[in-house]
Amino acid sequence: MLQSFSPTTRPQDGPPRLALLRAMMAAEGLAGFVVPRADAHQGEYVAPRDARLAWLTGFTGSAGFAIVLADQAGVFIDGRYRVQVRAEVDLVHFAPVNWPETKPAAWLMAHLTGGRIGYDPWLHSEKEIAQLERELEESPITLSPCKNLVDSIWVDQPPAPASPVQVHSDALAGRTSADKRAELAAGLRAAGQRAAVLTLTDSVSWLLNIRGADIARNPVVQAFAILHDTGHLSLFAAPAKFGAEVRAHLGPDVNLRPEAAFLPALRALTGPVRVDPASAPRQVVRELAEADVPVAFAPDPCLLPKARKTSAEIGGMRAAHLRDGAAMAEFLCWLAAEAPNGGLRETDLVRRLEAARTATGCLREISFDTICGAGPHGAIVHYRVTEATDRAITPGDVVLIDSGGQYPDGTTDITRTVATGPAPDTVRGPFTRVLQGLIALSRARFPRGLAGRDLDPLARVALWQAGLDYDHGTGHGVGAYLCVHEGPQRISRLSEVVLEPGMILSNEPGYYREGAFGIRLENLIVVTVAPALPGADDRPMLAFETLTWVPIDTRLIDLSLLSAAERDWLNAYHATVLDRIGPRVSPATREWLERACAAI
Template sequence: MTDALNALRPFLVGKGYDALVVPRADEHLGEYLPAHNERLRWLTGFTGSAGVAVVLADRAALFVDGRYTVQVRRQVDSAAFSLHHLIDEPPVAWLSAQLAPGARVACDPRLHSLAWFEATERQLSEAGITLVADADNLIDAAWADRPTPVVAPALLLDTRYTGEDSPTRRRRIGATLARAGADAALVFAPDSVSWLLNVRGEDVPRTPVLQAWGMLHGSGELDLVCHPGRLPEGFHEHVGEGVAVYAEADAGQVLGACAGKTVLADPVTANAWTQRALREAGATLTAGDDPALLPKACKNAAELAGARDAHRRDGLAVVRFLAWLDGEVAAGRLHDEARLADQLLAFRREQPLFRQPSFDTISAAGANAAMCHYNHRDNRPASLEADSVYLVDSGGQYLDGTTDITRTVAIGDPGDAVRRLFTRVLKGHIALDTAVFPPGTTGTHLDALARQFLWQAGCDYDHGTGHGVGAFLSVHEGPQRIARAWNDTALAPGMIVSNEPGYYRDDAFGMRCENLVEVRALDNPAFEKPMLGFAALTLAPFDLRLVVPELLTAEERGWLDRYHGRVRDTLAPELDAATAAWLAEATRPLGS
């Protein structure tokens, strides 16, 4: 991407900066970005969901985490960018070693959290380097053919899906602010704003959020900062009284009106620009979680019922796809990854309430599956390979829920070594699914359950085991997650999380077993104390051709038979005869 670097560097020099930090983020700090905010992709060619570039006058570097170590080597010109591990060699440490004291490093404070900005400012200052906040984004100035932002009217979501109207929801969350010692809260994440207002947007691919942020007051009133073109007819009647709308150019009015007030703001999830502006306006910031974050994660009865219905319909689409795929392979038609992804999407589109995929389908044949966030659109799609495995990670956004499922499929005979590894991954999936744990347990406490059988073979995977999932919202929703990295949010009833251990061998193959599960309180009179557990939402068979039965215990075989029996009993009545017959074979009991 030498052309992009050459276009950018004159602006860097013109401002008198020695370096520019370019994250994969936009003004809302979301995971999925509209095309006009894909600044890191324009600069580097890297299409992953996380990364940071640093541009100096005579060199540049790109930092990605372990999910993208293979992908980044394929996509990025290593002559233009040196490639580094985001965790093992952080960008700030690299910058401190590259620059001399007195250097000036620029960043757009709208694209970074306050926590990142303040920590980076401290670290660079120790090396005598100054961090400069410049909201006149240099990438935007250099990007000559930058796409025009999409502004589409939002969807007003009925209470039969949300279970609660917006005024009630806002008053309930607003009432919690006094306990936090705050007059108001900066609700910065678009999914939190969308949840509070019972609206969904169409401006961001794969994530149906309204691109907006707001100031929530203790009364439940909300000052909403949003492009007016995103608010459809009937918006004010839908959200009820107490919502004042401000154009993005008038955001300063919302922040300035907080002078003398104590404002709750999350330094990790809200950007530096808003919080620095609040301080400059005379507000007192108190650090704390977004007040909508945890209530949004703990789904109510209507949201859980919707999730179960959405997963049933999604299961029908996935089973139809898996049956079709087996038929095509048996006929010798080894399609390419794009054709497979398109066919799965076609089956989903036939389901009621379907809106769009919940993320770009990971349709990965053979060695491409070793890249756990592979996207066939980034290269020429590969075709299925005989005697290998095919990994498909996909999901749907339905009006009543969000789905995410990964299945690994045998294409011919992938060999005993692959089957044994798959069985270890499946054993980890079962161990996590069957976990029983007391309230107060976090995902970090449970993560090793999913890894233990891979560890016993000297193997592991370099991604988290589980992420939260929204209700027709983000497929990656906090604050809960299951991972080795510490997470202090306890798992609680109503949360939806993924269970997705995997294994990846570079340039060879990859595999993953993923279901979404609901956290539930367990009703067992034999328990001395309250306990929680998981209930699977996802309904689709695991490929028994990849299972080595003798590696499973009797309890694990029993779990697989019960799960497959539930899949069969739930879905078969709604399938055509041929697909139901395929499902009966795909879910045949292993027995004890």
């Protein structure tokens, strides 16, 4: 098993650790300390060594932070985690804070009359700290960079990751690393910049066509890099992770150096040096400033080229999704046969699904811990089943299963909500409205130049008409055998990044009724150039190609809510599922698939 069901935190561990942290704060003369869910690379997921927020508070979500004061400890979480956090932290000692509705500066000013708030400048981006400093400017509260106080009290902190690096073939990438570096270097020269600092692990891994296992579920290499305007690159990572084959792949224009050489190398630059304020740690900017190196703040130059997938990457993603779709079909066939009999638990489903993906012979990793929530657990948006929470599945329960795989040619992410017996009437309406949102986005045809925020309402209108909504974005970017959550593109009320051909996103509207059930449906989609329409003008238009081919549970649909066009889309989708996945599954699953894909 790749996924463990052992609880990784306990609420009762939080209070004594909180007391130790407060003692350290007092010794350092600090009124507070900020504990983020981040490492020095500012990625979404962290290695066990960097799971400081979980270690201190018990909260294991993938986004959030804590601010600890002498008499208050706030855990800031967004809409995905407001149910989960209450089950994971000691609510006597830690107070959940709805974020971003409540800004950290406002919270600090409400609980402090003044004082210094410590933070580790390696674990916060330049943008994050600069914004907080501006918001506190008129108050007697100041921010103070300091050593990491959590590390000072974490006596059994795990070691740093040291997984071997692997070559990601140019054939799968669609471009050589040298070509990528040459293109980005030309951009630096055109902007009058001498170098760019790269701190995001997926940027470095993408640029060099390498992969690793330093972060569970994400095939990335923990490293820093400096790309020079000549196309040469200085790579800062543990040299022991790089074998002879990988060193040969990197070639003579990539200089591998120990991690300890990174800061001296920053100070030796002449500038202007490009730094992404949204992802570079504040410490990088401090080092350059102390050495009087001119800084040009601009986005990481890898972000958009990485998001615009090559034809080879899109071809690999298509192949990975067919393979993964067959594994999902085998799993859903098994679930349809076994669930009505009773006796299953959430962990049984996770194990069976992982076994189905492993049986493909191509699985490298799961792309995140499987979310498998039965009944009320489905309402916990990012629920992770453990031995302590493992719920028996009662026939008739609605089960939300969000999962994915990492394959050498692509990354998958799919959610299906399924009935395990007679479908409850209370679920049919919301389920159908979630499905209508998925269909609306899948069918979208839109002008070039629109961003994710412009399309996000399409997935919500059917829910809004019934007074319903969901508290997460509709879609995130997805990497090609990289991170399952990849920026900068999103389908979200907040996203201003223009969508471009080749970008891959999730399409995942949902609805959650706390204490009862959760619904989410998710396919991956890729932005394409829309075919011309007869008689239409020549305005350039874009559309989406669906990558995910797995049946949607028609037993949960209220057919009276669907329009003729929506029925046509669903029937066409299921016909394609049967055509593409049918030849790849066992005879028994083929029979089930024919029933599951029958026209409605």
